[in-house]
Amino acid sequence: MTQGMEERHIWKANWALLFFTVVLSVIGLLNLYSASVIRLGEGISLAPYFHRQCLWVGLGVLCMLGCMFLDYRRLISSAELFLILSVALLAALFLLYPDNAIKRWYPLGAVNFQPSEAVKISVMLLAAKMLSRGKNPLGWKEFGIIVCIGLVPAILVLKQPDLGTAMIIMLILGGMILFRGVKVSIVKVGLVFLVFSPLALAKLVLPNLLDYQRDRLIGFVSPDKASPKSVYQSEQSKIAVGSGQIRGRGYLEGTQSKLRFIPAKHTDFAMAVFGEEWGFVGSVTLVVLFCIFLLSIYATVSSAGDRFGGMLGAGIFFYFFWQVLINMGMVLGIMPVVGIPLPFISYGGSATLVNFCMVGLLLNISMHRYVFRVV
């Protein structure tokens, strides 16, 4: 009998996924070390980011282990509760800090907790639960319900204001729905929507964005019309990556990042530092690594033992996919500047923890990939 009798087989976990997660994290830390370096005459000093990120990665690994060994199917029953709790935390920010212009986090001593990260996971969980039920393909009613589940938290996040995270939530949801398959009529309407979306963007979205968000979008579409500041970030980032040429300028040798021309070089633009110092060879290697990482997620999705696992796996695939696409696209100047970090490479406590949790869930799904038969 090839099918196992035990529920959980640790040796059947997706070891490739774990391996590439570790490789990407190590590259991320090395790159962050370079981004944190401050030159002082002859010596070198470090900005505090590097040490903190090491700590976050350590905590992330613990979270990953936690997510691995707790049966993911238990999450099904409490998916609604998770979403309600996380949305409540999000809404409470607006009530607690009505005066702050920016309502993104709870200051918890040395650490800031971002409820929008928790919202991402809980939307994904509930969507996976709902999409794993019902008949094939998805009808209009279920489609509408699932879109609404995403829209409420997405609008709250948009008001924080955090355009990037709001976008990611809706994009993950869209990816999951398409993966599941929908009625042909929904696809048709979706296509019509897509055709008219530039118009809708100009009429509905643009006037409601904040100045800096609008500036970034306009700067992307036509750099001549935007304020110099919004084009500046994107320009400097392109110069940094481009100046790496084939072999790069060498580790710790990038001038764009050391002289602080790159904005947010630790966080959203960490890839620019990498591109500058490691060149085309290094950057393509990183892209390949991300693709293999995503492929190993794909492997788990395609071999998942149950529908919920498969849907959740697809959600996590899109979670990483969109971030890699949007962040790298932004750094390379083919996407507008939106605040989305590059998984495992960018500095950020909450994001690192969530990334490792996601990998832990995937490993969990991969361990349960065999179907049990009642003997």
Add this chain to the structure above:
Amino acid sequence: MRISIESEGYQPPKHGLIMLQVLLALLFCVLVFRLWHLQIVQGDLNLQRAQANRWRERQIYANRGLVLDDQGVILAENRPSYAVALTREDCPDIPSTLAKISQWTGEALSKLERRYQNSLLEGVPGFNPVILAHDVKFGRVAWLESEALNWPGVTVVAQQRRFYTHGAKFSHVLGYVALANAAELRDYKDLFRGDSVGKRGVELIQENRLRGAKGLEMQEVDALGRPLVRENKNRPHSGEDVRLSLDADLQEAAALALGGHSGCIVVMDPDTGKLLALVTAPSYDNNLFTGRLSAEDWGKLRDDERHPLQNRAIQSVYPPGSVWKLMMAAMFLREGIKPGETVACTGEFKLGNRSFRCWRSGGHGRVDMLRSLVESCDVYYYQMADRVGIDKLTSFALSSGFGRLTGIDLPSEKPGVVPGREWKATMRGEPWQRGETVNASIGQGYTLVTPVQMAVYVSSLLNGGLLFKPLLLDGARPEAFGRTPSTEEERAFIVQAMRRVVEDRQGTAQRLGRRDAVIGAKTGTAQVVALKDVRQRVEDTLYEHRDHAWIATWGLKGEQRYVVVVMVEHGGGGSASAGPVAVAVYDYLFGAVKPRSVPRQVAASGYVVRPQDDSGLDEAIRASTQWVEFIEGSK
């Protein structure tokens, strides 16, 4: 054992898996193609741009506009000051760096930590320097800059600090600038943490003109980030200079004349409403506020029982006493009372079982309107006001500019009180009493006016009845906010009566008489506490029970026309204590006394002549400390 069972042989949706594969392939192709384009096709170009890219943006502070007097004497200017700032993103160890800054500057560590925490809460970006310690001593700057090289993230920032050359003499008019608070940072987008903003007086009202616009500077840096060359991108636009209508020398002469009393002096051009002097005593040194005012100093200023922070000319309301009779007489004329009609003054006026005393216990005998003003007979006003009634009095006073704001361009002006039936009904919920009309007729009871209102009214007697908004700025357009109900003849009668107050043998303001000019005046002694049976000598009365002394005057000499109103708190008799102050002011105005020759820093046609050495500064500091000592000593 519970086993959850999935429908046998779950297969993920096929088209979904294909979609994932396609997306992954697209991701790879798009990113690799773009990298190839940027790094290989445009690689040389981008490397060149990176090497040429050594320019950083920096903000440059605009000079705040100067404040000048009517002659161009500088009243408020800017001086360099140095601050220690911290750039979060460059700093490897914030707690120990803060401790080091505290050690260097002597600022308490807890304060620095709080300022740093506040900058985090306000969302200051990590690569913006946050100013933590202000006003580093100049002698320490070079040393600090060399020390800062070993502490990444620490920079010494050159700023400007406002300096008020005349210190206490103009502090109520100029106000001061101080660090912007959270609300101001929110309201003005171009302000940053650590910037100063006008908080009171002209500095507050003229903030938009004075502030100017910050500039942008491109700074070239070497490979280690050290600055090399600077180049302006947007020049900063200095704030506009603000020229006041006040005369610094007159202000000084007037302040000296007050001789340590609490009180105020208003000197006004009756034909435009322009203020030539606006003195309030006691005063405070507004330079205290531009640095970091210690809690102790602030407490002293706030709790001082003589209220040095109060601008008495516009914020303090006083009973006007007999000066009020100028307005009363004009009202009687308007109500048809003939100037020749007489009243017999026996020294008191009986109303029911109450008796209202005249200031001269023996009485003035038969008094007509002219004599009632010249000798300031109270009984005449008691009787006439009782006849005319409170309603006429109230409406005439309101249309003469009392009981309402004059609109002077200074914050927190008070309107004073013109009592009447309606006022009493709303404020006290009681009906008006006849006896209160009698009290109101000589500017006692509920009646309260500000000195500047009185100056506006006296000016209206000379300028054809126009009530001018008091102007502080040179070149401001005269702005009348009303017209008194009197006719030309009625006003002329009052003006002539004021002249007789000075020139008549029985006049109460004879000490103002002078050979070189024509002066008119009206004195006033406003009771602070109810009149006692036996009059005490001023010296025997408690300071806070002593009467307020008023004198409202005008002076003419050829083309020159001035209105001078003096009010001395608890000064006793109007003529005796306010009179000499007015005399001193006219001595200056009509040139009998040459202004003390203080070294002047005159700004002419936009170019500012600054003293080359610091002697001007020392002089100004000495002058302001003398002034403070002078006030302190008089207590």
